[in-house]
Amino acid sequence: MAPFSAVERSLILSSWYKSVDASSELLQLAKYCVDGDYAAVLTSTLVASLLAPASRPFDPDNISVGSLIAHIQPRSADDELLCLVTLCAALEAFLQTNWTGPDLPDTCTPLSVLKISPNFVSEEAFNRTAVAELAYGGEPAYHLASHVAFLRIAQILAGLTYTHLDTATWWRLRVWTVHLYMLDEPVALPSDVSSFLAEYRPANPDLVARYLLEVGLLDHLFHSDKQAAERFVEAAKSTGLQYELTGALGKRTKFQVQEHSQLVLLAQSKTSTVPSTETAAVPETLALNDDTLLEHTQFTSSSGASQSSTLGHLDPGNQPELDPLDQCILLAMCLNVRNTSPAHGLTNEQMAPYVARVISHPRNWSVHTMALLLRSRLESSRTRTVERSTLQLQALIDQMPTSDSAVDERLRYIFDLALPSKWQLERELATRMMGLGVVKSALDIFMRLEMWEEAVQCYALLEMPDAGIKIVRDLLSGDRVEVDERMRGSSALDKAREAKLWCLLGDLSGVEEREKHYLHAWALSGHTSGRAARSLGAMYFALKRFDDAVPYLEQGARINPLMARTWFLLGCTHMQRDQPDWKGAREAFARCVAIDEEHGEAWSNLASCYLRMGDADEVGKDVEQGPDDSEDVPRREELQYAHRLAAFRALRQGLKFSYDNWKMWENYMLVALEVGELHECIRALGRVVEERAERDGAASVDEDVLDRLVSAATRGSSTSTIVPSAPVHTPGHDLGAIPEDEEQEPAPATVPTQTPGSLVGRVNDLFERTILPRVSSPRIFKAYARLKTVSGEWSDALKAHLDAYRATPLTNGPWDTVASWNEALHEVEEIVDVLRNLGPRAEGGSGSKWKLQARGLVRTFASRSKDFQDEPEWAKVEAMQEELKKRGE
Numbered sequence: 001m002a003p004f005s006a007v008e009r010s011l012i013l014s015s016w017y018k019s020v021d022a023s024s025e026l027l028q029l030a031k032y033c034v035d036g037d038y039a040a041v042l043t044s045t046l047v048a049s050l051l052a053p054a055s056r057p058f059d060p061d062n063i064s065v066g067s068l069i070a071h072i073q074p075r076s077a078d079d080e081l082l083c084l085v086t087l088c089a090a091l092e093a094f095l096q097t098n099w100t101g102p103d104l105p106d107t108c109t110p111l112s113v114l115k116i117s118p119n120f121v122s123e124e125a126f127n128r129t130a131v132a133e134l135a136y137g138g139e140p141a142y143h144l145a146s147h148v149a150f151l152r153i154a155q156i157l158a159g160l161t162y163t164h165l166d167t168a169t170w171w172r173l174r175v176w177t178v179h180l181y182m183l184d185e186p187v188a189l190p191s192d193v194s195s196f197l198a199e200y201r202p203a204n205p206d207l208v209a210r211y212l213l214e215v216g217l218l219d220h221l222f223h224s225d226k227q228a229a230e231r232f233v234e235a236a237k238s239t240g241l242q243y244e245l246t247g248a249l250g251k252r253t254k255f256q257v258q259e260h261s262q263l264v265l266l267a268q269s270k271t272s273t274v275p276s277t278e279t280a281a282v283p284e285t286l287a288l289n290d291d292t293l294l295e296h297t298q299f300t301s302s303s304g305a306s307q308s309s310t311l312g313h314l315d316p317g318n319q320p321e322l323d324p325l326d327q328c329i330l331l332a333m334c335l336n337v338r339n340t341s342p343a344h345g346l347t348n349e350q351m352a353p354y355v356a357r358v359i360s361h362p363r364n365w366s367v368h369t370m371a372l373l374l375r376s377r378l379e380s381s382r383t384r385t386v387e388r389s390t391l392q393l394q395a396l397i398d399q400m401p402t403s404d405s406a407v408d409e410r411l412r413y414i415f416d417l418a419l420p421s422k423w424q425l426e427r428e429l430a431t432r433m434m435g436l437g438v439v440k441s442a443l444d445i446f447m448r449l450e451m452w453e454e455a456v457q458c459y460a461l462l463e464m465p466d467a468g469i470k471i472v473r474d475l476l477s478g479d480r481v482e483v484d485e486r487m488r489g490s491s492a493l494d495k496a497r498e499a500k501l502w503c504l505l506g507d508l509s510g511v512e513e514r515e516k517h518y519l520h521a522w523a524l525s526g527h528t529s530g531r532a533a534r535s536l537g538a539m540y541f542a543l544k545r546f547d548d549a550v551p552y553l554e555q556g557a558r559i560n561p562l563m564a565r566t567w568f569l570l571g572c573t574h575m576q577r578d579q580p581d582w583k584g585a586r587e588a589f590a591r592c593v594a595i596d597e598e599h600g601e602a603w604s605n606l607a608s609c610y611l612r613m614g615d616a617d618e619v620g621k622d623v624e625q626g627p628d629d630s631e632d633v634p635r636r637e638e639l640q641y642a643h644r645l646a647a648f649r650a651l652r653q654g655l656k657f658s659y660d661n662w663k664m665w666e667n668y669m670l671v672a673l674e675v676g677e678l679h680e681c682i683r684a685l686g687r688v689v690e691e692r693a694e695r696d697g698a699a700s701v702d703e704d705v706l707d708r709l710v711s712a713a714t715r716g717s718s719t720s721t722i723v724p725s726a727p728v729h730t731p732g733h734d735l736g737a738i739p740e741d742e743e744q745e746p747a748p749a750t751v752p753t754q755t756p757g758s759l760v761g762r763v764n765d766l767f768e769r770t771i772l773p774r775v776s777s778p779r780i781f782k783a784y785a786r787l788k789t790v791s792g793e794w795s796d797a798l799k800a801h802l803d804a805y806r807a808t809p810l811t812n813g814p815w816d817t818v819a820s821w822n823e824a825l826h827e828v829e830e831i832v833d834v835l836r837n838l839g840p841r842a843e844g845g846s847g848s849k850w851k852l853q854a855r856g857l858v859r860t861f862a863s864r865s866k867d868f869q870d871e872p873e874w875a876k877v878e879a880m881q882e883e884l885k886k887r888g889e
Contacts, residue, residue: 004081008167009204010034011088014412026082033089036408038096039108041089042150050082051114051153063121065130065152068114072157077164083157087171091154091178092411097146098421100366100410101400110149132494134179137187138530138559140496141179142423143482144450151178166203169196170211174415177218181421184500185530186221188561209238213329213416220418222562225336226597232332240270241326244309245350248316250299253292262297265353266311267330269323281405282368285359286392290384296356321361328367328416330354334374335418352378365405369396370417373425380432390436393429397422423449434458450482453504465508472505499525503535514539522552530559534566541569546577557591564596571605582612593653603654604664607647607671644674652680662691669705678712681705682762686770693774701771703779709766710783713759714790763787778804785834794841798834798850805831805857813864821868825876828861832880855884 006017007030014034016022022031025046032040041047051069074080090113097104110130111123130148134141134155141148158175162168176193180186188194197218202211216231236243247261288295299317314320322330334351346354355378358371376392379385400422420428430445431454443458452475456468474480476498499521506517518539521532537553540546553570557563571588574581586609592602651668658664669684685705692700767784781804788797805811808827815821832854839850858880868874 004077004165005204007081008084008165009207011084012167012170012207012210014408026078026085029089030081030085033085033092034408036092036096036406036411038089038093038407039105041085042093042108042113046082047086047089047113048115050086063126063129064133065110065126065149066133066156068116069153069156072160074160074162080160080162080164080168083160084162084165084168084171087154087157087175090150090157091171091175092414094147094150094154095178095411095414096407097150098423099414099419100407101422102403102407103401104147110147110153113153114149128494132496134182135494135496136179136183138496138525138528138533139183139185139187140494140500141182142184142421143494143497144423145182145421148182151175151182155179169193169200170202173197173214173218177214177221177415180218180221181424185560186562205238209235209325209329210416212238213325213332216332217335217416217418220332220335223596228335229333232329235332236326236329239323239326239329241267241322241329242311243267243330244311245353246309248299249301250297250316252294252297254294255292259300262299263349263353264297264299264316265330265357266309266314266316266319267322267326267357268311268314268320269326271323282362282365283372283399284395285362285368285372286388286395288385288388293384296360319357319360321363322358324363324367324413325416327358327363327371328413330358331367331370331374331417334378348378364413365410366413366417366419369399370419372396373419380435386436390429390432393425393432397425397429400425427451427454430454434461452501456504456508469505469508472501472508475501476505495525496529499529500531503529503531506535527555528559530556530563533559534563537566537573538569541573541576544576546573549573550577557588561591562595564592564599564602567592567595568599568602568605571602571609575605575609580612582609585609586613593650597653598657600654600656600658600661600664603650604658604661604667607650607654607667610643610647610650611671613643641675644671647671648675648677648680660691662688665691666702669702673705673708678709678759679762682709682759682766685709686766689770689774698775698777698780701775701777701780703777703783706771706780706783709759709763710787713763714787760787760791764791776803776807778808780804781807789838794838798838798842801831801834801838802853811861815865815868818868818871821865821871822873824861825865825873828858829876829880831857832884851884851887855881858884 006020007027010017010020011030011034016031016034020027020031022028025044029041029044029046032038050072072083074083093104093108096102109123111118111121111126116126127146127148128143130152131141131143131145133152134148145151154175158168158172160168173193173196176189189197197215200211202208212231212235216228216235219225219228219231244266246264246266248264249259250262250264251259252262299315302315331354333346334354336346351374355371355375358367359375362368372392373396376389376396379389426445426449430442430449433439433442433445434457439458439461443455443462446452446455446458452471455471459465459468459471471480475482502517502521502524506514506521509517515536518532518536521529522536525532527533533552533556537549537556540549540552550570550573553566553573557566557570560566567588571585571592574585574588586606589602589606589609593599593606596602648668648671651664651671655661655664655668665684665687669681669688672678672681672684685702688702689700764787767780767787771780772784781800785797785800785804788794788800805827810820810824811827813821813824815824835850835854835857839853843849858877862877862881865874865877
């Protein structure tokens with residue numbers, strides 16, 4: 001038996017294991033594959049016998065790659081290895097053609113490999129067939145890719161059953177990754193591949209880092225950047241890569257005199273020095289040629305880290321070369337270019353030193369290409385670097401067809417990089433041009449790439465919307481054909497792409513025709529177009545036809561479950577129906593935040609669902625569950641508390657990403673009260689006041705909540721019942737609004753024991769640092785007075801009561817009715833009682849200032865109340881005056 005483990009390792013690493021003697025024909029094919037001679041593999045007699053169709057002749061009108069090689073079934077270990085080598089050669093031949101270049105020899109085409117005469121079917125027609133077969137999850141594959149049948153062959157071989165090879169499923173993962181790059185939108189992997197990702201670890205330790213890196217890149221493709229970053233860090237640990245982002249003195253501009261600290265990445269591979277190989281041909285690195293900025297940061301410090309650091313000995317300006325795989329890991333850490341929060345990976349400013357560290361020592365063609373691409377993306381938003389950014393991107397596109405480097409070098413690390421395909425690179429260039437205002441040039445690129453949706457956007461920017469509509473209509477009618485005239489007369493559009501064009505036409509049409517076009521697209525696709533389902537659901541939602549929207553949104557989410565927007569819209573639709581489905585909405589929002597953790601509104605609406613679910617039979621598992629309070633609590637109360645606790649945790653998570661949304665903070669404040677998280681309630685009330693006070697004044701303070709916080713802080717009992725003053729509402733987004741007629745007062749919850757002393761300090765800070773410097777009202781001052789009274793701060797308590805009295809408009813008159821005058825009299829009686837009780841304590845027991853204040857307040861009130869001297873209650877005014885007179889004698 002062949003040494004399969006060594007051969008598999010060689011194929012995975014694209015580097016031949018020297019101990020393997022490639023004496024047999026099969027092993028020689030494996031070595032050809034590793035060396036990048038895919039034509040030699042695919043045109044060999046062994047591969048021809050493997051791929052030979054089971055029966056001939058075949059029907060050229062119904063030909064498909066799947067039907068041609070469906071007969072393949074390995075029966076021995078050598079058969080399995082032959083299938084794996086063929087899979088590897090076909091996949092990497094496809095990548096060479098569409099990703100790295102140069103083109104394959106003319107003798108190596110899918111038809112020639114499958115031994116099919118062009119008289120039966122043309123290469124173009126066969127390519128279209130393969131493209132149609134690769135449509136998946138309602139998403140069409142890019143139709144201008146070359147030699148697509150090679151990817152389809154690799155996909156079929158990857159789906160076979162392998163019992164002797166450890167890495168066969170790994171290759172299936174690689175095939176699926178490439179397949180996803182072919183689709184317009186990433187689609188969820190099959191369940192068996194997903195389970196493989198969760199369970200598999202290579203038996204060879206040398207392969208662990210590469211596997212982690214590839215899975216992390218797949219996470220990035222699915223926009224799970226946080227999970228991807230964790231895998232990249234783990235991969236770095238597996239290779240022994242040491243790296244540290246630090247500062248070192250240096251100069252960044254040509255006229256800089258004084259040295260400043262500059263960010264630098266110190267990095268070193270596991271071995272102290274990496275043996276330098278022959279200088280590989282790499283893409284051209286364009287110079288900046290700026291009149292101010294230097295080409296590279298000039299570090300004047302020989303050390304960039306503290307002496308306690310393991311990398312303190314490295315010279316920032318002269319670091320050792322890195323292993324190319326370590327370079328791939330560093331570049332992978334910089335993929336989330338749009339990131340602005342250190343909590344989710346590197347920020348743009350931090351990424352630049354990572355990219356510069358890789359660019360400084362070119363080791364591989366593809367790795368250097370990826371580094372230049374990332375630098376181009378980072379520089380695209382800066383005025384002084386935007387020109388080089390665009391020119392560098394164009395240079396990367398131009399160098400693809402060249403033969404300046406060996407094929408095996410270009411493809412050695414292709415699975416360890418998020419390197420875009422040729423058409424994706426050109427699309428990025430065109431999008432960059434649109435951002436720069438060069439719309440006509442961008443339109444030319446999109447038209448050549450036949451990316452019609454982007455072309456229509458360009459026409460809209462050029463104020464030529466009718467031209468965009470005409471393109472779509474001509475494509476659907478056959479007046480315009482894709483690729484070129486050789487396609488005329490054939491079925492140029494597969495069902496997935498035709499359905500997408502009908503959806504695009506619906507987007508461009510008026511309300512009356514929109515529904516008709518979407519429904520036609522949905523029917524044309526055989527109810528498999530995720531785009532059509534999503535468009536119908538969104539349209540019905542906008543028209544408030546919520547019951548009609550639900551089935552289409554559910555279909556769209558089922559077809560492509562990776563789109564957070566679809567789940568969010570489905571959840572909002574469930575909430576807005578005549579009979580809201582709170583459980584269904586909860587499940588939809590839970591799926592949304594599982595995909596997009598930073599979707600603050602989805603977290604908020606998820607909390608609203610929990611609060612509305614009432615006596616649902618389950619709490620859900622999308623947020624961490626707390627322990628049961630007590631087995632003695634009735635089931636109903638237990639579920640209500642569990643739902644509120646889940647809502648509290650959902651809001652807490654959402655506020656990490658919607659920190660300035662005061663409505664979410666208000667919801668959080670009310671739910672925190674219900675579950676007894678009083679410290680969080682205090683924090684939330686403070687944030688609401690900070691956000692609203694300047695605009696809304698005293699209305700920014702929920703005085704009911706404030707009173708309850710003061711009561712909880714000053715009360716000596718161990719538990720209390722706290723009920724929010726108003727129903728919890730969803731954030732300001734219309735999609736998440738709850739109909740007013742559905743508002744319900746949440747049931748009270750038992751608050752766990754709080755330490756009064758700790759709460760007193762927090763509530764006091766809330767008053768003195770946040771509320772009182774911004775707003776004032778009688779009730780706020782009275783609540784503050786209560787807090788100060790319990791703390792024994794008599795002077796402050798008395799002052800707060802007086803401030804409350806002065807802030808009450810009713811006490812200053814004039815009064816229109818007897819009732820209003822009676823209310824004002826009550827306020828006077830109350831402040832006199834306060835002065836009588838707190839005055840002596842505030843003045844140390846011997847002062848009489850409070851008496852003068854009381855007499856003055858009563859005298860002023862009496863002088864303003866002369867019109868009410870005939871009222872029976874006037875006797876109270878005289879009684880107060882008499883009593884205060886006696887106290888003053």
